[in-house]
Amino acid sequence: MTLVATLAELVSDFRANGRIVIVGASLAGLRAAEALREEGFSGSLTIIGDEPYEPYDRPPLSKQVLKGWMPAEHTLLPRFREVDAQWRLGVAATGLDRVARQVRLADGDQIPYHRLLIATGTRARPWPNPAEAALEGVFALRSRDDAARLQQALATRPSRVLVIGGGFIGSEVASVCRELDIPVTLTERGPAPLVGALGGVIGEIAAQMQRDHGVDLRCGVSVSSLEGDAAGHVRRARLSDGTTIEVDVVLAALGSIRNVEWLQGSGLAAGPWGVGCDAGGRAFDINGVVTDSVYVAGDVARMPHVLYEYQFLAMEHWDNAVFGAEVAAHNMVNLEPHYRPHLLLPGFWSGQFGVNIKSVGVPPFGDEIIFTQGSVKDRSFAAAYGRRGRIVAAVTFDHGKWLEYYARLIEQSAPFPPPPPGWDRPDIMKPVPAEFPAPGVPTAIPDVVLTGHDPNERRAEFRPRGH
Numbered sequence: 001m002t003l004v005a006t007l008a009e010l011v012s013d014f015r016a017n018g019r020i021v022i023v024g025a026s027l028a029g030l031r032a033a034e035a036l037r038e039e040g041f042s043g044s045l046t047i048i049g050d051e052p053y054e055p056y057d058r059p060p061l062s063k064q065v066l067k068g069w070m071p072a073e074h075t076l077l078p079r080f081r082e083v084d085a086q087w088r089l090g091v092a093a094t095g096l097d098r099v100a101r102q103v104r105l106a107d108g109d110q111i112p113y114h115r116l117l118i119a120t121g122t123r124a125r126p127w128p129n130p131a132e133a134a135l136e137g138v139f140a141l142r143s144r145d146d147a148a149r150l151q152q153a154l155a156t157r158p159s160r161v162l163v164i165g166g167g168f169i170g171s172e173v174a175s176v177c178r179e180l181d182i183p184v185t186l187t188e189r190g191p192a193p194l195v196g197a198l199g200g201v202i203g204e205i206a207a208q209m210q211r212d213h214g215v216d217l218r219c220g221v222s223v224s225s226l227e228g229d230a231a232g233h234v235r236r237a238r239l240s241d242g243t244t245i246e247v248d249v250v251l252a253a254l255g256s257i258r259n260v261e262w263l264q265g266s267g268l269a270a271g272p273w274g275v276g277c278d279a280g281g282r283a284f285d286i287n288g289v290v291t292d293s294v295y296v297a298g299d300v301a302r303m304p305h306v307l308y309e310y311q312f313l314a315m316e317h318w319d320n321a322v323f324g325a326e327v328a329a330h331n332m333v334n335l336e337p338h339y340r341p342h343l344l345l346p347g348f349w350s351g352q353f354g355v356n357i358k359s360v361g362v363p364p365f366g367d368e369i370i371f372t373q374g375s376v377k378d379r380s381f382a383a384a385y386g387r388r389g390r391i392v393a394a395v396t397f398d399h400g401k402w403l404e405y406y407a408r409l410i411e412q413s414a415p416f417p418p419p420p421p422g423w424d425r426p427d428i429m430k431p432v433p434a435e436f437p438a439p440g441v442p443t444a445i446p447d448v449v450l451t452g453h454d455p456n457e458r459r460a461e462f463r464p465r466g467h
Contacts, residue, residue, distance in 0.1 A: 015205040024119030025049025028298030028321040033083040035329035050092035061147035072148040122256035132226040139235040158248035166193030170253030177353035185216040200435025253308040274302035279341040281328030350361040361393030369434040372420035386416025
């Protein structure tokens with residue numbers, strides 16, 4: 001029997017008799033399970049999740065659920081095919097033994113695997129003072145239960161809501177409050193909302209949009225402390241500028257924490273920015289050696305991207321979870337040269353204050369911005385980001401139909417400024433500094449993070465030989 005035939009037989013045997021464990025009953029975990037079955041894997045499949053629920057969709061939590069349009073329990077993800085898996089829900093993974101190839105669970109069980117997919121995602125960063133975080137009326141927003149509790153609080157018509165953090169979640173919740181005619185104050189340590197994700201130029205537009213809709217927006221300040229009444233309900237917040245705000249509900253929208261603590265001691269390259277892996281989803285160990293049995297997908301994955309100088313990106317995007325899971329699943333049941341890369345161009349959307357905001361590429365990678373279409377005054381425009389004479393990202397406000405055009409330019413490494421399409425060109429088309437905060441400046445963390453090679457942000461760059 002030839003070597004090729006032997007390898008083909010091994011792959012066939014693994015697909016029929018192998019054991020795959022997915023840690024993370026998430027969007028990425030579910031789509032990976034479906035893709036494995038679609039790829040012909042008929043062996044044992046176990047899905048582990050720390051929440052008691054089957055995988056659900058998160059984008060509606062900060063929008064439709066908070067508005068009361070749909071209950072949180074109606075956000076379950078659709079199934080595209082039967083996965084025939086053993087579900088271990090409501091029990092967290094607490095450790096990984098790569099030598100014995102076992103996942104340790106909080107209930108003491110140890111689940112063996114031949115190949116493992118890590119899809120544990122992120123959790124909301126809590127308010128840092130535990131006693132203040134425990135006050136009634138103080139919330140975070142990440143899970144289905146979080147959304148249900150916050151929706152109930154908003155339904156009581158609080159006298160004022162305080163949102164701490166002007167990223168996308170914070171801005172969307174402030175928008176919901178105004179739609180419900182609830183007074184809301186938003187505090188942002190940076191100079192404007194969305195500044196970490198889209199830069200100061202777009203942040204100023206977002207700031208004016210919030211103020212026009214009645215948000216009490218306070219930038220350049222932080223919340224020093226939260227205070228409660230005798231019954232333990234939050235009643236006021238003290239700010240860094242010495243002012244005090246009377247509030248009944250507080251949302252701490254402070255970004256996310258990647259769920260990697262359970263991997264401590266596993267020898268994997270896991271840290272605050274996620275689990276390092278190659279473009280095919282194969283995890284790196286702490287020495288940068290690629291593994292053959294451990295894969296990563298979704299928010300917790302941190303991988304190099306060819307369009308961004310091979311810097312490692314951590315992407316908290318819906319489509320990143322879906323397509324990354326499909327690529328990882330394919331590679332788990334195939335051998336080289338049949339591996340596929342995950343080369344998704346990042347993209348996201350956000351609805352707030354009646355405006356649909358969409359982006360493609362990695363805006364924080366750019367250092368210049370130019371408005372290419374539409375009207376800033378009307379909040380219907382497109383803008384492109386550039387770096388070193390190349391377009392690297394684009395953002396649109398109610399101009400999303402042009403996003404595919406900019407995506408093609410980014411994929412082609414087209415020059416910056418780019419040639420604008422359409423007829424609605426602004427009067428002034430001149431690149432200006434995008435005004436992103438310097439690394440380390442406190443502000444909202446963007447959905448796409450340029451993490452460098454390690455969690456300490458040394459910004460090591462990997463380049464192919466000859467470059």
